[in-house]
Amino acid sequence: MNSRSTSKATVRALAYLILTAVAIATLVPLIYAFFASFKPSAEILSSGSQLLPETWTFENYRRAWELGGFSRYLANSVIVVVGVVAIDLFASSMLGYLLARRAVPFHGVIVAVMSFTLFVGVGTATLYPRLQIAQVLGIDNLFGVILVELSGIGIIHVFLIRAFCESLPLELEEAGRLDGLGLFGVYSRLALPLMRPILATTGILAFQEAWNNFQIPYVFTISDQDLRTLVVGVFALRSTSEGTQAYDLMLAGAMIIIVPIVILFFVFQRFFIQGMTEGSVKG
Amino acid sequence: MNARTPVGVPEEQEPASGRARTNWKSKERITATLMALPSMIPLVLFALLPVAYVVFLSFTRYNGVTSPQWIGLINYQHMLKDESWWQSVLITLIFALGQILLGLPLSLFLATILNSGLKGMAVFRGIFFLPYVISIAVIGVVFYFLLRPVNGVINGILQALRIISVDVDWLGSQGTALASLILVGVWSTFGINLIFFLVGLQTVPKELLESAQLDGASTFQQFRHITLPLLAPITRVVVVLSIVFSLRSFDLVKTLTDGGPAGQTNVMYTYLFDYFFGTDRGSQYGYASALAVGASVIAAIVSLIYMALARDRAVRSQASGTKEGTR
Numbered sequence: 359m360n361s362r363s364t365s366k367a368t369v370r371a372l373a374y375l376i377l378t379a380v381a382i383a384t385l386v387p388l389i390y391a392f393f394a395s396f397k398p399s400a401e402i403l404s405s406g407s408q409l410l411p412e413t414w415t416f417e418n419y420r421r422a423w424e425l426g427g428f429s430r431y432l433a434n435s436v437i438v439v440v441g442v443v444a445i446d447l448f449a450s451s452m453l454g455y456l457l458a459r460r461a462v463p464f465h466g467v468i469v470a471v472m473s474f475t476l477f478v479g480v481g482t483a484t485l486y487p488r489l490q491i492a493q494v495l496g497i498d499n500l501f502g503v504i505l506v507e508l509s510g511i512g513i514i515h516v517f518l519i520r521a522f523c524e525s526l527p528l529e530l531e532e533a534g535r536l537d538g539l540g541l542f543g544v545y546s547r548l549a550l551p552l553m554r555p556i557l558a559t560t561g562i563l564a565f566q567e568a569w570n571n572f573q574i575p576y577v578f579t580i581s582d583q584d585l586r587t588l589v590v591g592v593f594a595l596r597s598t599s600e601g602t603q604a605y606d607l608m609l610a611g612a613m614i615i616i617v618p619i620v621i622l623f624f625v626f627q628r629f630f631i632q633g634m635t636e637g638s639v640k641g
Numbered sequence: 642m643n644a645r646t647p648v649g650v651p652e653e654q655e656p657a658s659g660r661a662r663t664n665w666k667s668k669e670r671i672t673a674t675l676m677a678l679p680s681m682i683p684l685v686l687f688a689l690l691p692v693a694y695v696v697f698l699s700f701t702r703y704n705g706v707t708s709p710q711w712i713g714l715i716n717y718q719h720m721l722k723d724e725s726w727w728q729s730v731l732i733t734l735i736f737a738l739g740q741i742l743l744g745l746p747l748s749l750f751l752a753t754i755l756n757s758g759l760k761g762m763a764v765f766r767g768i769f770f771l772p773y774v775i776s777i778a779v780i781g782v783v784f785y786f787l788l789r790p791v792n793g794v795i796n797g798i799l800q801a802l803r804i805i806s807v808d809v810d811w812l813g814s815q816g817t818a819l820a821s822l823i824l825v826g827v828w829s830t831f832g833i834n835l836i837f838f839l840v841g842l843q844t845v846p847k848e849l850l851e852s853a854q855l856d857g858a859s860t861f862q863q864f865r866h867i868t869l870p871l872l873a874p875i876t877r878v879v880v881v882l883s884i885v886f887s888l889r890s891f892d893l894v895k896t897l898t899d900g901g902p903a904g905q906t907n908v909m910y911t912y913l914f915d916y917f918f919g920t921d922r923g924s925q926y927g928y929a930s931a932l933a934v935g936a937s938v939i940a941a942i943v944s945l946i947y948m949a950l951a952r953d954r955a956v957r958s959q960a961s962g963t964k965e966g967t968r
């Protein structure tokens with residue numbers, strides 16, 4: 359009896375030990391990079407393994423902001439994120455609702471096209487034609503970036519919203535019909551307010567995907583640096599060919615990307631985990 | 642509970658007169674079409690059309706200036722003989738296999754601990770998931786900094802822990818660069834896989850484990866003979882997702898090693914990317930497109946092979962046959 363409870367306590371202690379070790383391994387890289395972004399550049403290069411800066415400085419951020427173009431990159435990122443989230447919420451909720459109610463012409467064709475696209479996985483393979491089509495349409499700019507990102511992420515969101523709407527009760531909508539509401543009226547006045555939970559999930563997913571995306575804005579801004587988003591700007595500092603990387607600006611830029619999403623994650627953890635789990639299964 | 646009508650509009654509520662009814666119906670169809678367009682336009686223009694275009698270009702010679710010239714299968718013949726390409730295919734497979742063999746057992750192991758009902762598990766779950774919400778491209782850049790050979794952070798920590806004695810140039814040789822890619826890949830994705838396993842573990846009935854314990858089964862035996870078989874369906878999903886994601890890798894490799902040293906860690910997509918956009922061998926759009934088609938086909942084949950093997954095993958181990966939804 360006694361020995362059994364001690365062995366239970368040992369197992370528990372061991373479990374916490376393992377979890378703590380993995381948690382440290384998970385957090386240490388981020389924490390080191392975070393503190394390094396407050397080190398003067400000479401210190402970044404000389405004392406790698408030292409966690410805290412000897413001299414604290416905001417100089418890296420100031421220089422990234424003023425000289426590194428990060429104020430502009432941030433504005434571009436914000437434009438892309440706002441565009442993607444807004445259009446995604448609007449467009450995906452409409453199509454997801456229509457598919458759930460089988461109210462759209464060519465229902466089967468649309469579902470087949472979306473499933474096919476998911477299966478083939480348009481990604482890196484089709485970056486070039488996507489850019490070329492945008493060029494032909496004269497939207498090889500941030501608007502083009504927004505539309506291309508939507509074309510990739512929208513499908514999963516439509517499927518998530520469709521599944522959610524299929525579980526919504528029909529009585530309310532039927533009553534709305536009797537009161538003379540048309541299809542759009544039923545969607546916008548009755549169904550949309552009930553979709554809030556799933557739209558919170560897909561909205562956060564869209565935000566995360568647009569904020570973090572690399573390859574689409576990278577390819578779209580190869581010839582126009584003024585349109586770079588934050589992620590592209592940070593990568594550009596890593597790949598400078600001069601040989602001496604601007605680690606100071608690079609780290610400050612990386613933190614401008616990482617810190618907001620980490621804060622958002624801890625505030626909306628449930629939505630993040632739920633959304634990203636469902637999103638990748640559907641994907 | 643009312644039975645669900647599959648149609649959007651219950652018939653009896655439509656206006657009675659035939660003409661008004663068709664009018665009304667066609668009006669609804671127009672509304673529905675208009676509502677579908679904001680999703681369908683980007684999908685057709687930037688997802689469907691580009692797939693068709695890449696397939697077309699793969700049969701042509703095209704430099705982006707003069708118009709594409711039809712050359713049949715020559716690009717594909719070239720692909721079969723391109724040793725650097727098959728080298729990158731091999732690297733991709735090692736990269737994927739390494740992440741799966743290392744990452745999935747770790748995720749499963751941690752998930753069983755998190756599922757044990759100890760205090761504070763939600764906090765650990767949040768921490769483990771954290772890397773997955775951060776841009777994988779930025780993770781690549783951050784680790785590029787952390788792995789610096791001289792006065793680097795990771796070298797410094799590993800020396801303080803007495804794991805290594807001299808600085809290692811992690812990204813400087815093929816073996817260590819590939820190992821770094823695999824480890825960073827695991828670091829960034831073990832959290833999501835852990836969540837999948839956690840979802841699966843919660844479906845394992847507690848009574849089953851308790852009665853096994855009463856019968857004298859050890860914790861490991863319970864895990865081996867009850868938990869693991871019950872987890873088989875979710876494990877298959879996690880493996881397929883891991884295969885697909887790692888075979889399609891681009892961002893992490895581009896930002897961490899950029900295919901280096903000397904192209905030795907190029908995966909399929911970083912390799913073909915350079916034929917599209919690279920400065921040295923860029924603008925060979927026809928050949929690049931053939932490689933893009935090849936990469937997609939290889940990813941599909943590997944996933945299908947795994948799914949066939951997994952299903953085969955499932956059928957053999959359970960003669961009764963579990964019903965699985967085919968996606």
